[in-house]
Amino acid sequence: xxxxxxxxxxxxxxxxVPLAPGKVKMYVCGVTVYDHCxxxxxxxxxxxxMIYRYLKYVGLAVTYVxxxxxxxxxxxxxxxxxxxxxxxxxxxxxxEFDKDMAALGLELPTHxxxxxxxxxxxxxxxxxxxxxxxxxxxxxxxxxRVATFADYLKLSKRNLEEMQAGARVxxxxxxxNPMDFALWKGAKPxxxxxxxxxxxxxxxxxxxxxxxxxxxxxxxxxxxGGGKDLVFxxxxxxxxxxxxxxxxxxVNYWLHNGFVNINSEKMSKSLGNFFTIKEVxxxxxxxxxxxxxxxxxxxxxxxxxxxNLNEAHAGLERIYKGLAEIDRVCAGKxxxxxxxxxxxxxxxxxxxxxxLRFREAMDDDFNSAxxxxxxxxxxxxxxxxxxxxxxxxxxxxxxxxxxxQAVIDVGRVLGLFTSEPAEYLGRIKSRRAxxxxxxxxxxxxxxxxRALARKSKDFKRSDEIRDLLLSRNIALLDSPLGxxxxxK
RNA sequence: GGCGGCGUAGCCAAGUGGUAAGGCAGAGGUCUGCAAAACCUCUAUCCCCCGGUUCAAAUCCGGGCGCCGCCUCCA
Numbered sequence: 247x248x249x250x251x252x253x254x255x256x257x258x259x260x261x262x263v264p265l266a267p268g269k270v271k272m273y274v275c276g277v278t279v280y281d282h283c284x285x286x287x288x289x290x291x292x293x294x295x296m297i298y299r300y301l302k303y304v305g306l307a308v309t310y311v312x313x314x315x316x317x318x319x320x321x322x323x324x325x326x327x328x329x330x331x332x333x334x335x336x337x338x339x340x341x342e343f344d345k346d347m348a349a350l351g352l353e354l355p356t357h358x359x360x361x362x363x364x365x366x367x368x369x370x371x372x373x374x375x376x377x378x379x380x381x382x383x384x385x386x387x388x389x390x391r392v393a394t395f396a397d398y399l400k401l402s403k404r405n406l407e408e409m410q411a412g413a414r415v416x417x418x419x420x421x422x423n424p425m426d427f428a429l430w431k432g433a434k435p436x437x438x439x440x441x442x443x444x445x446x447x448x449x450x451x452x453x454x455x456x457x458x459x460x461x462x463x464x465x466x467x468x469x470x471g472g473g474k475d476l477v478f479x480x481x482x483x484x485x486x487x488x489x490x491x492x493x494x495x496x497v498n499y500w501l502h503n504g505f506v507n508i509n510s511e512k513m514s515k516s517l518g519n520f521f522t523i524k525e526v527x528x529x530x531x532x533x534x535x536x537x538x539x540x541x542x543x544x545x546x547x548x549x550x551x552x553x554n555l556n557e558a559h560a561g562l563e564r565i566y567k568g569l570a571e572i573d574r575v576c577a578g579k580x581x582x583x584x585x586x587x588x589x590x591x592x593x594x595x596x597x598x599x600x601x602l603r604f605r606e607a608m609d610d611d612f613n614s615a616x617x618x619x620x621x622x623x624x625x626x627x628x629x630x631x632x633x634x635x636x637x638x639x640x641x642x643x644x645x646x647x648x649x650x651q652a653v654i655d656v657g658r659v660l661g662l663f664t665s666e667p668a669e670y671l672g673r674i675k676s677r678r679a680x681x682x683x684x685x686x687x688x689x690x691x692x693x694x695x696r697a698l699a700r701k702s703k704d705f706k707r708s709d710e711i712r713d714l715l716l717s718r719n720i721a722l723l724d725s726p727l728g729x730x731x732x733x734k
Numbered sequence: 735g736g737c738g739g740c741g742u743a744g745c746c747a748a749g750u751g752g753u754a755a756g757g758c759a760g761a762g763g764u765c766u767g768c769a770a771a772a773c774c775u776c777u778a779u780c781c782c783c784c785g786g787u788u789c790a791a792a793u794c795c796g797g798g799c800g801c802c803g804c805c806u807c808c809a
Contacts, residue, residue, distance in 0.1 A: 285809095286808080402738085403737060409736075451807085473809030502809095504739090512802080557745085561757055613749095622755095623756070700767080705767055724769075
């Protein structure tokens with residue numbers, strides 16, 4: 247089955263056919279490094295990391311470029327505010343971005359270029375646009391002349407006249423057309439600048455992506471991604487610049503991820519309802535966040551709230567527990583032979599199909615939500631076998647081991663299940679225990695006391711202890727091997 | 735006002751022509767001294783409403799209602 251992707255340009259799902267067989271060139275807009283990243287950045291980057299991994303998984307050789315926009319008005323503002331040089335702002339937040347992405351378990355892109363390291367390339371494109379009549383200089387600024395690009399707004403499917411009619415922007419009288427946008431901004435006194443044919447200045451917002459994608463991926467490449475909010479104006483303007491300069495199609499497939507809402511509200515700085523990645527990771531394990539982000543289709547809006555995160559936590563834990571069950575069962579006593587119970591046979595079947603189900607789900611526009619459903623399905627049957635089969639045969643363990651590997655393989659694409667199950671469950675437990683008012687020693691002591699009470703059949707005292715701990719959010723789990731505890 | 739998207743059980747969420755995945759929560763059962771976990775069974779006669787196309791529609795078309803996003807920096 248072939249990979250199909252939703253292309254913003256056509257508004258439809260299309261079969262993905264790379265320009266060069268077996269190779270994919272992909273560019274994703276990175277961040278402007280002037281502040282800490284928030285949960286919306288987390289989604290965009292996790293989503294495209296998943297896409298990157300899947301493309302590789304199906305055997306494609308992917309060149310993945312994700313840029314840093316390290317010169318921009320916001321960076322300059324922040325530097326002025328903090329009284330430090332602009333490059334200290336960008337350097338600091340590049341480092342913070344890298345930390346966040348590493349914490350989220352992202353793979354590194356093939357290239358991570360910076361705008362300021364491509365000034366000559368940027369100037370060259372601007373010069374070419376001026377030369378071809380697609381751009382004009384005014385008092386040190388250079389603007390793109392949208393009237394010369396017939397396909398303008400083909401991505402966002404808007405209409406130039408109507409946009410102007412409804413424009414909320416103050417019109418800059420120096421522009422020929424209010425919709426013309428800056429390719430190059432002349433420097434005001436004290437601002438960072440680079441020499442150019444139009445005087446000292448710096449690149450406009452959109453041009454660096456045209457320059458860097460062209461440098462690393464060529465004039466036409468396969469996939470360009472980013473958040474939905476970049477469709478207009480950023481990506482629209484990239485198309486205009488690149489196609490006007492090169493006279494060739496810029497990108498074949500445009501992929502855009504949906505927004506993160508906070509408690510069903512749009513997340514925005516003005517509403518103050520945004521969370522940085524670091525804040526979220528203080529409260530939730532990185533893998534839980536990743537699981538949450540991938541549990542909905544990447545184009546759907548997703549609602550960030552405690553209930554949904556807690557559900558993600560429960561779901562991820564369920565699958566990890568299933569993996570831990572496999573480890574437990576197969577480490578125990580086994581019998582030679584290949585007899586399988588009904589459950590064993592069902593598991594055999596599920597394991598056989600899981601790879602195909604995964605590919606079908608992911609081939610359909612990277613449907614990670616459906617892919618995860620397949621894992622839950624497999625987990626249920628694993629648990630059934632673990633609960634019902636008193637005799638564990640070598641054959642069953644082989645199948646369980648295959649199931650375990652299948653989950654790990656899927657996890658490798660989704661960036662999940664990277665920990666040993668026991669290690670993950672332990673990590674979660676101690677994380678939650680740290681929030682408790684009660685010490686581990688105290689819990690263990692009470693469990694010991696209860697064990698004595700149970701031995702002497704003093705179930706009244708036994709239940710008192712259970713209830714006492716339960717009131718402190720500790721659940722006791724009795725098993726033939728003894729009593730363990732978990733945080734509720 | 736223009737453009738785009740969405741509306742599936744209490745909640746989250748797949749499903750774009752063949753008769754409703756999965757998770758959470760809930761009910762009953764198995765197990766347990768009692769529990770928890772796990773497993774089993776059940777929980778949408780129906781997919782916002784009204785028309786239409788079709789042998790067949792949550793899925794396609796038309797109309798309506800509601801919600802959201804973009805149009806300004808934004809992942």
